[in-house]
Amino acid sequence: CELGDSDLWLVKTWQQKAGSSCRERSVNSALTGSGPSSLSFRSHTCGELRPEHVGEVVTVCGWVQYLRHDLFIILRDFSGLTQILIPQEESRHFSKSFITDHALAVILPCTYQQRMPTGEIEVHAESVEVFSVCRKLPFEIKDFVKKSESLRMQYRYLDLRSSQMQNNLRLRSQMVMKMREYLCNVHGFVDVETPTLFKRTPGGAKEFLVPSREPGRFYSLPQSPQQFKQLLMVAGIDRYFQVARCYRDEGSKPDRQPEFTQVDIEMSFVDQTGIMSLVEGLLQYSWPAEKGPIKVPFQTMTYEEAMRDYGVDKPDTRFSMKLIDLREVFLSTEIQFLRTALNQPGGSVQAICVPSGAKLFTGKELENLKQTAKTQFGQELSELLFRVDGTLKSPLKKFLPASSTDELLKRTGAKPGDLLLMAAGSLHSVRSLLGSVRLQCAELLGSHGFPFRDLSAFQFLWVVDFPLFLPKEDELEQLESAHHPFTAPVPEDTPLLYTDPHKVRGQHYDLVLNGCEIGGGSIRIHKASEQLYVLENILKEDPSLLSHLLEALDSGAPPHGGIALGLDRLISIMVGAASIRDVIAFPKSFRGHDLMSQAPDLVSDEELKSYHISVRWPTEQRGDEGK
Amino acid sequence: CELGDSDLWLVKTWQQKAGSSCRERSVNSALTGSGPSSLSFRSHTCGELRPEHVGEVVTVCGWVQYLRHDLFIILRDFSGLTQILIPQEESRHFSKSFITDHALAVILPCTYQQRMPTGEIEVHAESVEVFSVCRKLPFEIKDFVKKSESLRMQYRYLDLRSSQMQNNLRLRSQMVMKMREYLCNVHGFVDVETPTLFKRTPGGAKEFLVPSREPGRFYSLPQSPQQFKQLLMVAGIDRYFQVARCYRDEGSKPDRQPEFTQVDIEMSFVDQTGIMSLVEGLLQYSWPAEKGPIKVPFQTMTYEEAMRDYGVDKPDTRFSMKLIDLREVFLSTEIQFLRTALNQPGGSVQAICVPSGAKLFTGKELENLKQTAKTQFGQELSELLFRVDGTLKSPLKKFLPASSTDELLKRTGAKPGDLLLMAAGSLHSVRSLLGSVRLQCAELLGSHGFPFRDLSAFQFLWVVDFPLFLPKEDELEQLESAHHPFTAPVPEDTPLLYTDPHKVRGQHYDLVLNGCEIGGGSIRIHKASEQLYVLENILKEDPSLLSHLLEALDSGAPPHGGIALGLDRLISIMVGAASIRDVIAFPKSFRGHDLMSQAPDLVSDEELKSYHISVRWPTEQRGDEGK
Missing domain, CATH: 2.40.50.140 (Nucleic acid-binding proteins)
Structure with a gap:
C-alpha cells in the first residue's frame, strides 16, 4: 500500500x-x-x-x-x-x-x-x-462473500458492515422506536426500568447467579421482570412497559441466547380483550411500511382447536394441510396396528394430506420422514401415495377395501398426485408427530419449488383458552403451570380450581407468527388468597419465597394483566433472518461464548476471594489451570 | 371491616x-x-x-x-x-x-x-x-406521612403509590422518551443493545462476576458499553445510542447503586464541538416544560479555570464565592504558617469570601467548619470576620498590619458582615479544602435563609481540556488515565504524547449540573498504533486483553467520539430528589440489599455445583449456614 x-x-x-x-x-x-x-x-x-x-x-x-x-x-x-x-x-x-x-x-x-x-x-x-488505513481483512465486506459463522462472530465489527446486518439493526431500532411511541405517546404507558440483580425465584434453575461480597449470598439475573411488573400494578403505575433485558442459562440450545430482549407490558383495570387489542395496535403501528401492512384483529384460535387441526399450540397458519381424524374410516379395519390404536382409551388414527407430495417427494425424502418419526417420536408413519394416474401405492394397499379407500379420499380431499401420511397411537403422540411432519412436508414442498406457502406473508395468530395446569412430564399426578403460577383462571372456570384444577382454563394468550411463538401473556390472579391457594394446594410450592408478592396482592391489588413479546424472534422473522443472531449486534455462540473477546474467561483466584467463592475444578483437571 | x-x-x-x-x-x-x-x-x-x-x-x-x-x-x-x-x-x-x-x-x-x-x-x-380488599397497611399513603427509608424500601410497592414517587417515575419515562425522539427521529441515531455478559476488562475490579457452566470461566457485568460502542463505530453503525444498564460493584457507597442507567452515545465523523452541541440539543429538547426552559449553549470552562476558581473539576456555578489567591497580600507577611506555605514550591495562600458569613454564622458553625478541615483534609482553616461595624475579628488580627488588611479587603471585595476563610499549603490541598468549604458555606447560608443561590435553577456547565493523564495516587511516578485509556489527545498536544505525556490535554469533556457531574465523554483514539502506544508505553497495561479492540481500530476505524450521561443522577437533580433512590423504581439499599425480597440470598450447594463454584466461608463461620 x-x-x-x-x-x-x-x-x-x-x-x-x-x-x-x-x-x-x-x-x-x-x-x-x-x-x-x-x-x-x-x-x-x-x-x-x-x-x-x-x-x-x-x-x-x-x-x-x-x-x-x-x-x-x-x-x-x-x-x-x-x-x-x-x-x-x-x-x-x-x-x-x-x-x-x-x-x-x-x-x-x-x-x-x-x-x-x-x-x-x-x-x-x-x-x-x-x-x-485498513489492514488486510480476514474477509471482504461484500454481500456475495460467504464466510463461516465463527469467522463472522470473531470479527463481528466487520460482519456488521454488511448491508444485510446494517439493515437488520437499523430496522430493529426503528421498530422499537415506533413501539415506544405507541405505548408512551398514544396510550400513556410508563417506561419503568426494573432491577436485574434480584433474588432467585422458586424453581429458577435457569437463572444465572451473581456472587455478592457477602459470604454465601448471591443475586440472580431474572428470566423476566414478571414479579416487578405485578408489583408496579399494585404500586399504581397502572400502565407499565419496558424493553427489558432478560437472562436464561440454558447451556447449549440452538438459536437461544443467554441474554435476550422482551417487550414487557402490564396494565391495570383491563381484561384479555384489552391486552390483545393493545398488542394488535402496537404491531400495526410499528410494522415497517416496506414489509407491507398487517391486518388486525389477528385470527384467534383456542388451544384445543390448534392441537386438533395442527397438532401444536403454535400453528403455522400460512398453509392448511390440517390434521384429519380417520377414526370413522378405520373403525372396523382389519389392519392390526390401526385397530389396536383405536381400541385403546384416547387412541387415535390421523393423517395429513400433502398436496402433490406423491408427485414431488423422492423415495429418499419419504424414507427420511419415516426415519425421523421413528427416532424422534418413536412412532410409525404410514404413507399412501395417490399417483397422478389415480392409482394408490401404499404398503397398506392390500389391506384396504375399496370402500375404505373411497372414504379416505373423501375425508382427506386427496387428489391425484397427493400424499397421505398417517399415524396411529395415543392422541397426544399422534398430534405431536403429525404436527411436526406437517412442517417438514411444507419445507420439502418449498424446496421442490411448489408454491405452497407465501414466504413473505406474516400470519399472526392468537392462541387462547390454554389449560391453566398441565401434568408434570416426569410426575403425571402432579400439576404444573402451563404459563406461570400467576395466571388467572377463566372467570367461569374459577370454581373448578377447588374441585377439578386440571379442567380449569387460564386467561392466557399466546401470540404466534408464522408458526413461532413470539409472545405470551395472561390476566393475573390479583387476590392474595387465590394466589396462595394455587401455590400451596395445587402447585405444592413453598409460598414463603413469594411472600413479598403475596403481601403486595393483599394490599389492594387492582385487576391486571400483561404480555411479553420476544423482540429478537419477532425482528428475525420480520427481516427473514436465518437466526436471531442476525438481529443482535453482539450475540453469543450457541455454547454461550463471545468469540470476539473470548468471554467467559478465567479469573484469578485473588479476584474470586472478594466474592468468597472458589472454583470446584473437575477432578481430572484439579490444580491444572487458572489456580 | x-x-x-x-x-x-x-x-x-x-x-x-x-x-x-x-x-x-x-x-x-x-x-x-x-x-x-x-x-x-x-x-x-x-x-x-x-x-x-x-x-x-x-x-x-x-x-x-x-x-x-x-x-x-x-x-x-x-x-x-x-x-x-x-x-x-x-x-x-x-x-x-x-x-x-x-x-x-x-x-x-x-x-x-x-x-x-x-x-x-x-x-x-x-x-x-x-x-x-386491602389489609391494614404498615403506613398510610398520604404525602404528609413520614416513614423511614427502610420501611419505604421493604414496602416499595406502597411507597410508589405516593404522588411524589408517581411523579418522579412518570417524569423520568417522559424525559427518556423525548431523548429517544431527539436521537432517533431528529438525528438518525440507531438504538443498539449491547451485551451485559462480557469479558472482564483490564483493571475491572468493580465488575460483578457471573459464573458460567464451564469450570473456572466467568462472565463479567460491564461498567459501561465503552468497548462495544467503539466497535459499533468501526462496524459503520455511525450514530449509536442506548439507554444502557450498567453495573458497578463498589460495596457500600452512599447514593450509589450496583446497577444504574446511562444514556450512552457515540458518533463517527464528529469532533468535540459536534458532541457538545448534540447533548445541548438533547437536553433542551427533552427538558420538561414544567421545569422551565434551559439555555444553550451551556457555559464552558477549562479544567484549569475550574480548579483555579472553584477548587474542583465540577463547580456549582449557581453562585460565585470563588477562590481568591492571596500570594501578593502575604508575600512579606510575618505570619509564620503563611510564609512557610508561600516559600514551598507550588505553595499557595487562598481564601473565599462568604457574604454575610460574619453576620449569620454561629460560633459553633465556624468551629465545625474548622474541625472538618482538620479531620477530612488535615489542614488549618483561618477565619477573618468583618463585623457589621467595620472592625475585624480574627486570631490573625494582631499580626496583620493595616496595609495588609486594606489589601485583603480590596482583593477579596469583602464588605462589612462578610467572612473570609483562608487556607495555606500546597496548591492542590488548598484548592481541595476551599472547594469543599465553599459548598459547605453555601449550605449554611441557605439554612440561615440567605437568598444566595437559586435552588430551582439548573446551571449546566461543560468542563473541558482535562489533562489526559494524572499521576497515580499511590505511585506518583506512574500515570493513569484521567478519563479512560481510549480518550484522544487534543490535536496540537499529540506530539507531547511521545515526549511529555503528563502535559497532554485530552479531548475530554464533562457535563456538570449544579455542581454534580452528570456526564462525561471524549473523542476517542481511532488509530491502533496510537492506542497501543498509550496502553503499553504510558499506562503500562497488558494490551493483549484489548487485542480485539486494537484489531478493530486497525480495520479502518473512523474518527469517533461520544458521551455517557448518568440518567439516575440527572433525573434526581431535575425533580429535586434527595437521593437517586427516589427516581429508581426498585433501588437497592446502600449495602446493596433489596429489602423487599431479601436479595442477595443464600443458595444451595447443589445449585452452585452446576457452576463449579463453592462458597469460601470466613473461618469464624465455617460450616455454619447454607452448607
Missing part, C-alpha cells in the same frame, strides 16, 4: 473545525440541524446523492469499497455506495494494491453521471482525506 | 366485557382509542374530571384515599383525587372502620360540585365495585 505512514491527511476546513476553541461554540451550535448528517464532518450520506445535488459542494465520509481504473473510489457508508473521481495529484497515493475499507472522507463538487445504479451521480473530488 | 368476603362485586357491564368471547373481538378492537384510559375498564382518570363532564356517565377506577361522613369516597389514582357520593344502598358496606387503599371502581353519572380543590366535580355513584 503506497499510503505508508501518511494515514491521516487533514484538510483545511476540518482543521479549523476540530481546532476551534470552545469559546467559538456559540456560533456553531446554532447550526445543529437535523438528519443523518447533522453535526458531522459529512454534508450528505453516500446513498442520498441525487441529480438535484449536481453542482453542489458536498462532503461524504465512508469506507473504500473498491477502486476502479485507478481513477475512481467507490465509497460506502450505511446508506449505499457512491462513485468518486480522484483528483490527479492525489491518485498517485492510490494503486491497485490499495486495500479496501480504509475509512476516508471526500470534499467535492459533484457532476452528473449515469453509470452508478445507486445514485446516477459521480462525485469529482477536490480533496480526499484518509482518516485511517 | 364490613366488607368481609364480598371483595369482588362484578357490575353488569364488565361481566359482559370480561366474558366476551374472542370471536366478538373484531367489534371491540375498532374501539381501541388512545390516551390514559384507552382499552381500560375506566372511561376517565380521577384527575381529569372537569365541569364539562357534568351529566356524562363515566367510570373511574382507583384506590380509596379516605371516607367522608360515611357518604363520600375520596378515590385516588396516579392523576389525582375525586370525590364520590356513594349510593345509599351500598353505603352500608362502608363504615368508619373501612380500610383505605381498597382498589375499586365506580360507575356513575356525575354532577357539578365546588368543594374539591382538584376537580370541582363530585361524582354520584350508580354502583361501586370493590376489586380487592
